[in-house]
Amino acid sequence: MKKFISVKDVKDINALVKKALDYKANPFADKALGANKRIGLLFLNPSLRTRLSTQVASQNLGMEPIVFNVDKEGWALEFSEGAIMNGTTVEHIKDAAPVLGNYFDILCIRTFPGLQNREDDDGEKIINQFIKYAGIPVVSLESATLHPLQSLTDIITITESMAQNENFKNKKPKIVLTWAPHIKSIPQCVANSFSEWMTAWGEADFVVTHPEGYELAEEYTNGATITHNQEEALKDADFVYVKNWSSYSDYGKVLSTDATWMLTNEKLSKSNNAKVMHCLPVRRNVELSDEILDGINSLVTKEASNRVWAAQAVLSEILSANKK
Ligand code: CP
DSSP states (O other): OOOBSSGGGOSOHHHHHHHHHHHHHOTTTTTTTTTTOEEEEEESSOOSHHHHHHHHHHHHTTOEEEEEOHHHHSOOEEOSTTOOOOSSOOEEHHHHHHHHHHHOSEEEEEOOOOSSOHHHHHTTHHHHHHHHHHOSOEEESSOSSOOHHHHHHHHHHHHHHHHTOGGGTTOOOEEEEEEOOOSSOOOSHHHHHHHHHHHHHOOSEEEEEOOTTOOOOHHHHTTSEEESOHHHHHTTOSEEEEEOOOOTTTTTOOOOOOGGGSBOHHHHTTSSSOEEEOOSOOOBTTTBOHHHHTSTTBOHHHHHHTHHHHHHHHHHHHHHHTOO
């Protein structure tokens, strides 16, 4: 693996999931793999899980992670080609990225979309320029359109949960991604990415449900069943993935805060005793109810814990493929 930006960088999803679960059983199995390697974790936006799980994963592989909160501690970066830098930006990505490429063996980056200009965000201007100018393997810690480490974690968590339930021996799971209300404009990254990984995985009946106007980009949901009827979608579901996202067609807008879309135990009773997932952070009793989050069907803590093993499997693949 030369980089990890989307599911397209993964040859075999199930093999990567197995690798992650092997690390969960034996975290220090490859402690020597990353010896004398440095990994830079660059954050242009806040994070709890992604930052800490990637640090732990790096250390489990024997690497020294160095975290740099670019948004708070770095020079303001310029990403536009030919910019006359007489405004607020101080350093061009063309100058900064090659320096980082010399300091580190792997560069991991988190950057959110601006949610102002769809073409700019779809073009992944920021992460693509790090890839272009750093000259070393780049791992997405969430980009303008995707959150691949989260989605790999989600499939790990689903696989692990299915292995503990013999009903899944001869049955494909029904997995539902449901939109949930939120008061702010939230990126589509997690929903895009979950859809992209689900359809590439191909081992589930995958349904996406949301109010009108919240259609995700077709390139991610091709192959999914899409419905505006949440009740119908939840019927017989085995896993329900809850997430808010802002509109893609009316880009970045909050078109609805309809509280009836929030998942409750009553809604869940129509499912097949579904396990409930969310990437966190979550706004309690806005996006997801206390009764679900604190209930026995919630997988959210396990899911967040599994972020370590997803990161470790990906970093291990990159280290193995780039051994000097
Ligand atoms: N799920 C997730 O990416 O969490 P953080 O934003 O805290 O990293």
